[in-house]
Amino acid sequence: MGLYIGDKMMKYEEWSKLAIKVSKASLWMLHFCTGCGAIEMPPVMTSRYDMERFGIAPMATPRQADVLLITGYLTVKTLRRVIQVYEQMQSPKYVIAFGSCTINGGMYWDSYNTIKHLEKYIPVDVYITGCMPRPEGIINAFIKLMELIDEGKARGWEKYQKYYDKYKENQRRVFNFEIEGENEEY
Amino acid sequence: MDVMGIAIKVALLTAYAVIGTCVGLLFMGIGRKIIARVHNRVGPPFYQNFIDVAKLLSKKTNISHGWIFDLALLFSISGILLTLLFLPIGGVQLLSMEGDAFLVLYLLAIPALGFALGAGASGNPNAGVGVMRALVMMLSYELPFIITLIALMIYYDTTSLATIVRMQSINGVKSWAITMPPFMLAAFAADMALQGMLMEQPFDIPVAPHEIASGPMVEFGGKYLGSLMLYKAIALVAETTLFVDLFLGGGVVAHGNFAFVINFIVWLALIFLLFILSILIAASFPRFRIEQAFGFYWKYEAIIAAISLIWVYILVIK
Numbered sequence: 001m002g003l004y005i006g007d008k009m010m011k012y013e014e015w016s017k018l019a020i021k022v023s024k025a026s027l028w029m030l031h032f033c034t035g036c037g038a039i040e041m042p043p044v045m046t047s048r049y050d051m052e053r054f055g056i057a058p059m060a061t062p063r064q065a066d067v068l069l070i071t072g073y074l075t076v077k078t079l080r081r082v083i084q085v086y087e088q089m090q091s092p093k094y095v096i097a098f099g100s101c102t103i104n105g106g107m108y109w110d111s112y113n114t115i116k117h118l119e120k121y122i123p124v125d126v127y128i129t130g131c132m133p134r135p136e137g138i139i140n141a142f143i144k145l146m147e148l149i150d151e152g153k154a155r156g157w158e159k160y161q162k163y164y165d166k167y168k169e170n171q172r173r174v175f176n177f178e179i180e181g182e183n184e185e186y
Numbered sequence: 187m188d189v190m191g192i193a194i195k196v197a198l199l200t201a202y203a204v205i206g207t208c209v210g211l212l213f214m215g216i217g218r219k220i221i222a223r224v225h226n227r228v229g230p231p232f233y234q235n236f237i238d239v240a241k242l243l244s245k246k247t248n249i250s251h252g253w254i255f256d257l258a259l260l261f262s263i264s265g266i267l268l269t270l271l272f273l274p275i276g277g278v279q280l281l282s283m284e285g286d287a288f289l290v291l292y293l294l295a296i297p298a299l300g301f302a303l304g305a306g307a308s309g310n311p312n313a314g315v316g317v318m319r320a321l322v323m324m325l326s327y328e329l330p331f332i333i334t335l336i337a338l339m340i341y342y343d344t345t346s347l348a349t350i351v352r353m354q355s356i357n358g359v360k361s362w363a364i365t366m367p368p369f370m371l372a373a374f375a376a377d378m379a380l381q382g383m384l385m386e387q388p389f390d391i392p393v394a395p396h397e398i399a400s401g402p403m404v405e406f407g408g409k410y411l412g413s414l415m416l417y418k419a420i421a422l423v424a425e426t427t428l429f430v431d432l433f434l435g436g437g438v439v440a441h442g443n444f445a446f447v448i449n450f451i452v453w454l455a456l457i458f459l460l461f462i463l464s465i466l467i468a469a470s471f472p473r474f475r476i477e478q479a480f481g482f483y484w485k486y487e488a489i490i491a492a493i494s495l496i497w498v499y500i501l502v503i504k
């Protein structure tokens with residue numbers, strides 16, 4: 001009997017291993033083009049750097065995408081939209097953040113209306129450093145994300161579910177100068 | 187029919203559906219590779235679409251927008267599967283009846299209606315625009331397609347697909363409809379209609395990812411999108427097979443006991459060639475606007491089809 005249960009568990013593990021293998025090899029991205037990073041995406045997608053050879057394809061809507069690319073600084077107003085988009089995506093979902101603006105504010109470190117640490121508001125799986133990252137850097141980030149998925153370390157979406165209250169609290173704190181009634185949603 | 191016969195038939199039908207899906211996914215992957223080569227890129231591996239479908243089906247959360255949304259998907263997939271099973275593949279037709287050429291036309295309209303239901307249930311304005319465009323596209327490409335179909339029916343004096351295929355396979359390649367001058371015109375019109383049916387550029391107006399965020403599919407994610415990809419794969423095989431059955435003798439070149447194997451391979455090669463043709467057209471043209479597509483089909487294609495119809499009529503009367 002024990003063996004039987006063991007067999008069953010083996011099988012389940014094999015299935016989830018297969019799921020990891022396929023989700024690694026087909027990352028569909030949604031590029032939320034803010035800041036300066038958007039300009040680096042066309043060369044990555046077209047013939048010069050061709051990211052489709054890794055199975056990475058651009059998608060039109062958040063429902064269809066697996067990876068959310070935040071390509072630069074975020075104002076408070078944009079952050080609302082980013083969170084809405086992130087919550088519309090189907091898990092497992094991942095976030096890649098571009099440039100120093102998303103890490104520590106970058107050259108907008110003392111700005112009154114941009115957020116400084118993206119990690120506080122949505123879970124980020126991979127950061128790309130630089131002000132502006134090169135296309136090679138972006139492809140490198142995708143390869144890194146694939147490695148993390150393979151090792152089972154890209155668990156940002158689970159973190160978001162687990163610490164939902166904490167994330168919401170942070171989001172509300174930065175939104176609280178906006179209209180009261182709207183705050184309830186985000 | 188005895189129980190054994192029914193069991194064998196069900197097994198065969200399932201096998202056809204599975205083969206159709208796999209062939210469709212394989213072709214879609216090869217199509218992506220070819221488009222990448224046209225763009226001077228490396229492109230994804232040819233099995234990429236299998237991986238994509240597997241990934242979508244293994245997603246952990248799947249948002250539904252109510253039971254109409256769920257049923258609409260089933261509606262589309264079952265409609266296209268039924269179409270596939272009614273088409274002679276390599277000369278073998280599993281389901282058949284009198285006048286199935288008309289039936290197939292009706293069945294081909296079911297998936298579009300399924301899309302309309304699903305898009306309506308999702309309540310997204312982009313989906314609404316996409317469905318409107320899809321229905322207008324259907325209206326435009328069906329006119330030339332039906333005229334060519336009528337020309338074929340008049341010439342072969344039948345409304346059954348199996349008879350059309352059988353009459354074209356009497357002398358092998360020489361008796362294919364496309365070898366006759368009037369049907370060359372008709373085949374051109376029908377191929378353009380096929381381009382619209384497959385929703386490839388320049389007629390990918392309903393899904394247009396950059397204008398209306400992929401139209402009817404805008405709210406589909408996870409398992410729903412995976413099923414839609416399966417639908418697309420089957421639709422690709424069914425629609426190219428319909429063209430092969432009508433103009434290329436269904437790929438039937440051999441007769442005899444084991445002729446089925448050869449015919450099957452020829453059928454596969456023919457639908458592959460058709461698909462490559464449509465991919466190459468897609469890779470070299472930008473997207474039409476909806477009124478341009480409508481004008482293209484109703485002005486030029488319909489006239490070409492009508493000329494072939496009149497030509498055939500004169501041939502038959504003589």
Ligand code: SF4
Pocket residue numbers: 034035036037071072073098099100101102106107130131132133
């Ligand atoms: S990191 Fe530099 S390039 Fe990127 S958004 Fe900020 S300022 Fe622009």
